Amino acid sequence: MTNLPMLGLTHGNRSAVTxxxxxxSQCSRPDPNPSTEPTFAEIAGRQLSRRAxxxxxxxxxxAAALPVVWPERAAAAPRPGDAGPLAFTGIAPxxxxxxxxxxxxxxxxxxxxxWGDPLFASSPAFNPNRPDxxxxxxxxxxxxxxxxxxxxxxxxxxxxxxxxxxTNRPIMFPPTAGADEEAEVLRTLMAAHGFSVVExxxxxxxxxxxYVRGGRRNxxxxxxxxxxxxxxAAGSPLLRTAADPTGRRVAGTFGNCSGGTTPWGTILSGEExxxxxxxxxxxxxxxxxxxxxNTPSVYGWEKIDxxxxxxTSAYANEPHRFGYIVEIDPSxxxxxxxxxxxxxxxxxxxxxxxxxxxxxxxxYMGDDERxxxxxxxxxxxxxxxxxxxxxxxxNLTLLTEGDLYVARFSGEQRxxxxxxxxxxxxxxxxxxxxxxxxxxVDEVLVFTREAADLVKATPMDRCEDVEPNPxxxxxxxxxxxNTQRGVTAGKPGPDAANPRAGxxxxxxxxxxxxxxxxxxxSFSWNILLLCGDPADTAVQTYFAGWDGPVAxxxxxxNVAFDTQGNLWISTDGAPGTIAKADGLFxxxxxxxxxxxxxxxxxxxxxxxxxxxxxxxxxxxxxxxxQHPGEEGTWAEPRSYFPDYVAAGQRPDRGDWRGPRPTVVxxxxxxx
Numbered sequence: 001m002t003n004l005p006m007l008g009l010t011h012g013n014r015s016a017v018t019x020x021x022x023x024x025s026q027c028s029r030p031d032p033n034p035s036t037e038p039t040f041a042e043i044a045g046r047q048l049s050r051r052a053x054x055x056x057x058x059x060x061x062x063a064a065a066l067p068v069v070w071p072e073r074a075a076a077a078p079r080p081g082d083a084g085p086l087a088f089t090g091i092a093p094x095x096x097x098x099x100x101x102x103x104x105x106x107x108x109x110x111x112x113x114x115w116g117d118p119l120f121a122s123s124p125a126f127n128p129n130r131p132d133x134x135x136x137x138x139x140x141x142x143x144x145x146x147x148x149x150x151x152x153x154x155x156x157x158x159x160x161x162x163x164x165x166x167t168n169r170p171i172m173f174p175p176t177a178g179a180d181e182e183a184e185v186l187r188t189l190m191a192a193h194g195f196s197v198v199e200x201x202x203x204x205x206x207x208x209x210x211y212v213r214g215g216r217r218n219x220x221x222x223x224x225x226x227x228x229x230x231x232x233a234a235g236s237p238l239l240r241t242a243a244d245p246t247g248r249r250v251a252g253t254f255g256n257c258s259g260g261t262t263p264w265g266t267i268l269s270g271e272e273x274x275x276x277x278x279x280x281x282x283x284x285x286x287x288x289x290x291x292x293x294n295t296p297s298v299y300g301w302e303k304i305d306x307x308x309x310x311x312t313s314a315y316a317n318e319p320h321r322f323g324y325i326v327e328i329d330p331s332x333x334x335x336x337x338x339x340x341x342x343x344x345x346x347x348x349x350x351x352x353x354x355x356x357x358x359x360x361x362x363x364y365m366g367d368d369e370r371x372x373x374x375x376x377x378x379x380x381x382x383x384x385x386x387x388x389x390x391x392x393x394x395n396l397t398l399l400t401e402g403d404l405y406v407a408r409f410s411g412e413q414r415x416x417x418x419x420x421x422x423x424x425x426x427x428x429x430x431x432x433x434x435x436x437x438x439x440x441v442d443e444v445l446v447f448t449r450e451a452a453d454l455v456k457a458t459p460m461d462r463c464e465d466v467e468p469n470p471x472x473x474x475x476x477x478x479x480x481x482n483t484q485r486g487v488t489a490g491k492p493g494p495d496a497a498n499p500r501a502g503x504x505x506x507x508x509x510x511x512x513x514x515x516x517x518x519x520x521x522s523f524s525w526n527i528l529l530l531c532g533d534p535a536d537t538a539v540q541t542y543f544a545g546w547d548g549p550v551a552x553x554x555x556x557x558n559v560a561f562d563t564q565g566n567l568w569i570s571t572d573g574a575p576g577t578i579a580k581a582d583g584l585f586x587x588x589x590x591x592x593x594x595x596x597x598x599x600x601x602x603x604x605x606x607x608x609x610x611x612x613x614x615x616x617x618x619x620x621x622x623x624x625x626q627h628p629g630e631e632g633t634w635a636e637p638r639s640y641f642p643d644y645v646a647a648g649q650r651p652d653r654g655d656w657r658g659p660r661p662t663v664v665x666x667x668x669x670x671x
Contacts, residue, residue: 017630021166021276021298031484031491032291033371033449033459086562086616090598093552094583096575099639101625101664102583102602108669109601111642112160112200112622113140113211114660115172119198121214128658131173133187137222142167142192143661144624146259146269146350146558147611149200149209150330151618158200158209159217161267161330162624162663163256167192167299171658174634186304193254195221195269195337197330206619208667219333223252223301227326230400231342232432236442239321239341242314243307250321250339251307257368258350258465258558258610263383264395267328270348271339272368274322277301280310289449290347291369292319320446325351325365327399340399343377344428344448351377354468354475354518359383361398362518364475366463370482371492372449373457374407374466376425378519380432404429404445406457409525411496421496423511425521426455461485461498461506464572465558469589471565473516476528477509478556481573497525500540504577505532505554508569510589528567529587529595531556533578544587544595551599553585554578557608562616565589568600570609570623582609584623601666604641604659606630611663621666629659 088104103109116126116139123138141164151158167189176182199215202208212218227250233239239247257272279302280292287293294311302308307315323345329335343351346367353363359382365375379402384391405425427435428451434441436451444451461482468475479498486493486501494501497509510528514520530542533552543550555573562568567587574582583602588594603609603625610624629639639659 017168021168021630031370031488032289033369034289034453085564086614086619086621088598088600090551090586090600091583091602093578093580093599094602096579096581097605098581098602099605099629099641099644100602101604101641102581103666104600106669107666109664109666110208112209112663112665113144113162113196113198114642114662115140115142115144115192116660117211118213119196119211119215119218119220123213128173131181131185131188133184133191136188136191137220139220140196140198141194141220141222142172142189143626144196144663145257145610145626146267147613147622147624147663148259148261148267149613149615149622150261150265151615155205156202159330160196160198160200160209160211160663161261161328162196162198163259163269164192164194164196165256165272165626166254168627168630171629171632171634171637183304186300189299190223190252190254190301190305191220193223193252193256194225195219195253195256195267195328197328197333206667208665217331217333219330221253221328221337223254225252226250226336227253228336228338229321230338230340231445232401232429233341233442233445236446237317238442238446239317241307241317241321244321247317253322253326253337253339255322256326257348260350260352260363260467262327262353262395263355264392264398265329265331266396267330268351268353268363268399269326269328270350270365271322271324271326272347272349274319274347277322278308278310278319280319281316284310284316286320286447286450289447289453290319290323320345323347325363325399327396329396338400341442341445342401342404342429343399344375344404344444345446346372346375346448349464349466352465352467354473355383356518359385360517360519361402362468363399364466364468366460366466366477367449368462368464368480370462370484371459372463373452374460374463374477375448375452376405376407378403378405401432403427403431404448405521406452406455408456409458409495409497421525423458423497423523423525425523426457427521428452428455458495458497459492461503464556467559467561468518469561469565469567471561471563472589473513473518474589475511475513475523476559476567477511478559478569479503479507479509480555480557481506481577497527499527500530505530505539505541506556507531508556508559508567528589529553529556529597536578543597544589546593546595546597548596550595550597551585552578552580553583553597553599554580555582558610558612560612560614562586562614564616568612568614570612572608572610575606581605582607584609584612584621604628605639606632607639607641619668623664623666625662625664627661632659634658 124135146163197219199212200209259269275291276298324339361379461479508529532539554577557572581602607628613622628641632638637658
């Protein structure tokens with residue numbers, strides 16, 4: 001692959017290919033956020049832990065400002081293995097060059113679905129030698145990211161729901177002979193994006209799943225599927241194009257990163273790096289703030305579909321129709337998926353819903369860009385429990401109308417001396433009205449980043465997954481990294497919520513809303529983890545006060561919880577920071593084991609760990625293994641995952657076994 005702007009700019013072995021395909025090499029250009037100052041003063045920090053002082057004393061001295069305060073916790077001797085339904089002994093870190101999927105002793109992994117697997121009775125067999133858009137629209141898509149496994153009441157059937165974030169043409173298909181063949185490749189790539197819903201079955205509980213070809217609920221959603229626009233911005237002139245003069249129907253979804261499953265059984269999916277799919281007028285409103293440029297798009301779809309050339313007046317608004325939370329009903333394959341403008345437009349990592357006892361519904365969202373923001377949406381209507389048709393119809397309206405907030409963090413000291421941070425949810429839309437001077441409601445919801453700039457939200461270190469703990473109600477914010485904080489002239493330096501300059505390893509924030517209510521407009525918070533390798537004395541780390549050995553962890557991305565309330569973290573970018581394969585890690589949040597990070601699995605060469613889904617009472621863990629062998633080529637694969645061949649053996653092109661993004665289940669071995 002040529003024209004990789006991030007070559008020489010990534011850290012360690014982080015792939016410039018991933019940067020190019022996933023986010024249009026955004027880090028090679030100036031950050032879209034024009035903010036130049038922190039939004040609050042740093043506060044004096046206390047000693048983090050004995051390890052932080054011993055291992056990171058130099059960093060602490062250099063940043064007198066480490067501004068946060070974490071309550072000290074008594075150290076406890078680490079225990080071999082782990083307690084709970086899903087007991088395991090943590091694995092050792094795996095080399096970034098290992099083309100293997102490593103799991104703990106006593107466990108096994110098996111694939112459920114791979115790119116190209118046929119989903120319907122009419123689906124053609126997988127054949128990457130002959131790209132075919134119609135075939136791909138009937139097959140499992142590429143680069144699976146958000147994942148959930150919805151188990152039916154009897155436990156032997158269920159649904160697999162999965163995003164397909166982006167594609168990598170050089171390793172998916174062979175070179176073509178001409179323009180017509182390449183146009184079919186582009187159409188096939190469009191069909192490989194989107195979403196899949198696939199039925200599962202198994203013989204009994206605690207047994208591995210297999211997918212059901214031709215299942216009645218099976219569905220593919222692609223970059224061409226019709227979506228309905230909901231919320232206050234639906235029909236706005238800002239969303240109208242030549243193909244849709246109503247501004248109420250959009251073709252397709254793409255760049256879908258993480259997501260969430262709602263209490264009413266639908267799936268939320270976040271449209272993230274949409275800017276790389278368009279050519280656009282850089283002088284148009286929002287172009288600079290969202291990273292749109294007038295250069296050939298990453299995927300070249302403008303060659304086959306005019307709506308991806310937003311430099312024309314007919315499609316100038318097409319980019320405004322992406323960057324939303326979409327909602328999909330997996331139980332009804334005939335339903336029209338929706339894009340919810342009330343939840344704002346930015347580079348959504350995902351959205352995760354919490355419902356209070358009184359029925360208040362809140363959704364937490366991160367904007368995955370350096371120096372962008374953390375958001376919350378609170379629905380106008382209350383959730384209705386129960387499985388009646390009326391309750392379901394009502395709950396399907398919950399995300400169409402409500403209040404939108406952005407987070408502003410502060411470092412105020414609590415009266416009890418337990419120097420935790422404080423914060424406020426600053427309204428952007430409240431009671432159906434814009435609270436941002438000079439911006440209408442539809443402008444706030446289409447140009448949400450601009451609105452958040454105006455109210456002086458706190459620039460963050462790439463808020464990715466943001467999830468409430470179903471056991472405690474506390475909210476956990478995975479900040480993946482930000483190597484430019486305190487490094488780039490004119491950009492914010494460290495602050496209480498983002499305490500490290502040149503933050504290449506990322507951190508996790510633990511947030512408690514006032515009275516633990518979803519509708520609260522204030523919160524307290526603390527740093528749970530400062531990620532990194534504790535053996536690296538040049539890097540300051542902190543693990544919730546835990547002073548025993550921990551697994552090195554870097555670049556937290558997606559998070560999940562088990563039934564015990566433990567946090568599970570999947571990583572994206574560790575090879576570029578700690579030179580270890582990305583993986584899945586468990587972190588207890590309560591008791592003497594709080595902060596004791598253990599690694600559960602590691603993914604193959606060049607891959608990212610996505611999902612994850614933790615069914616601990618069923619002795620099962622599920623992950624989506626995304627972009628294995630990303631830096632390879634069709635002729636020279638860097639991975640053979642998941643269909644490995646014998647060591648040193650190279651399959652010929654007639655028996656293609658290059659890498660295939662795959663959803664994997666990890667189960668206990670039978671004794």
